Amino acid sequence: MDRKVKTVIIGMGRMGRLRYDALKRHGGFEIVAICDTRDSNLDGFAERKFHDWQECLESVELDAVIVCTYNAFIPEIVCSALKRGYHVFSEKPPGRNVADTLTMKAALESSGRILKFGFNHRYHNSIIEAKALVDSGLLGDIICARGVYGKAGTVNFESEWRNDAELSGGGILLDQGIHMLDLMHYFLGEFSSVKSVVDTLAWSGIQVEDNAFAIFETDRGQIASLHSSATQWHHRFNLDIVCTNGCVVLDGLITSTRSYGEERLTYYRKDLNAKTGKLGRPSEHTLCFTEDFSWDIEIKEFHDVLTGAKPLRNGTIDDALYVMQMIEQIYAAGRRGGN
Ligand SMILES: NC(=O)c1ccc[n+]([C@@H]2O[C@H](COP(=O)([O-])OP(=O)(O)OC[C@H]3O[C@@H](n4cnc5c(N)ncnc54)[C@H](O)[C@@H]3O)[C@@H](O)[C@H]2O)c1
Incomplete structure (x- = not known):
């Protein structure tokens, strides 16, 4: 075009x-x-x-x-x-x-x-850098990933369309946890088993979950755990990717409101040499991002695909289907009665 x-x-x-x-x-x-x-x-x-x-x-x-x-x-x-x-x-x-x-x-x-x-989290700077770092092999193979994505809630939280099951289809997991699940799929590939607990623990006026806890395992024995929460009472995004020779820690996510804090990527390599005096505190490398370019990168990618400049790599129907299947498995395996 x-x-x-x-x-x-x-x-x-x-x-x-x-x-x-x-x-x-x-x-x-x-x-x-x-x-x-x-x-x-x-x-x-x-x-x-x-x-x-x-x-x-x-x-x-x-x-x-x-x-x-x-x-x-x-x-x-x-x-x-x-x-x-x-x-x-x-x-x-x-x-x-x-x-x-x-x-x-x-x-x-x-x-x-x-x-x-629109799985736009893949385009956040910390995610782009973490993916490149993990794919470079510097830290070894992924052993496990641990993600927390939490919301503070608002005065009108219970009356938001997001918590109306007819309009939304699900609660915090479908609304926000879905991004973390997409990232886990992005980093670790496909999972072969799921264990979960899904419940409405505090927001008594909603029909959908306000918390979902899930643990996944791949065929290669890698573990991912997720806590998606609407009772964090504070906006929070954390993702640790633990590898055989080091670890990447993502903390915060730059958004327009800045309510998830600064977006930081810290990584360190395994250092078992006690003589350096650094046992338990290996040298850390930290990148801090202060601008959110995710929306621009994502729309550019859409345009590049429309003009034939690039194939569609992210946010495909198969990515979408995979993450929805994960969500249905989490719901099926763990739904409890609510408060
Ligand atoms: N990618 C992300 O990070 C991200 C973040 C927030 C929301 N979302 C998604 O974006 C979508 C919208 O969320 P939002 O936060 O903008 O909600 P919103 O309530 O701010 O906006 C939704 C708008 O859609 C309009 N609308 C609803 N039904 C319509 C219809 N049938 N025809 C025309 N207009 C209609 C509403 O009047 C409203 O203005 C949701 O699917 C949500 O999950 C994605």
Whole structure:
């Protein structure tokens, strides 16, 4: 494609606006329309406006659709856009369950178009550097990974659409833990077993889980553990990747609100020489990142795929399906009664 990609955004809430800004910064997209059921979310934009996504897709000449609605509407919009011959970038999660994701996979396969999902954590600086470090072999082979992703919650937490099972399909694991699961899949590959506990421990007014604990094992005996929490009472992101000759520790995640703290990558190599006096405190190397380029890198990758410059490597339908299957296994293996 040697012209700008004519694009519409459906869902102009927080993510729709964030994607809008990234498309504008990129410059290779022309936003031809925006759509939201709520008038107030369309105010202040100069583009053509729609309240009904079907009318929007029927009325506008376009190449690509960006889907940023509530989870429940993602599969129908994605399938409809693909069937009309448009490329699609959709927010995560890929629908509410595996069945939704399989429906989108079938629509994709018969469309010959591009479908990419917004697993944007792969594009954070600390993740990019950690992946390069682990892949370089400097630290040896991965033994295990330990991830914590926690939210503080808000005054309106219980009434948010995210905690309405019909609209979201699940709780904190599907909303936020899914990013950590995607990273574990990214670093460790496929898992062969899952143990879990999933419960609603403190938010009495919600129908979905506020905590999920899971332990996975690969065929090669590597272990990954995850705690996804809406009762951290503080925003928190931590991922340790422990290898045979060293360790990478990711702490914090740069976001627009800076509420997850600074984004730091620390790594150190095994040092068993007690004579150096460093036993237990090997030399550490720390990188600290203060800017979030993840949205820009992700949109650039989408554009590169549309123009044929690169193949689609991240956020594929198979990545999406794999992570949804992990989530369904976690739910099936560990769901308890709630508070
Ligand atoms: N990639 C990430 O890191 C990330 C972060 C946050 C949210 N998300 C995902 O992005 C999506 C949107 O989340 P958000 O935080 O922007 O929520 P939000 O509530 O801020 O925005 C959702 C918007 O979609 C609109 N909408 C809902 N149904 C619609 C429909 N049928 N047609 C048109 N508009 C519709 C709503 O009016 C609202 O403006 C969710 O799927 C969420 O899981 C991804």
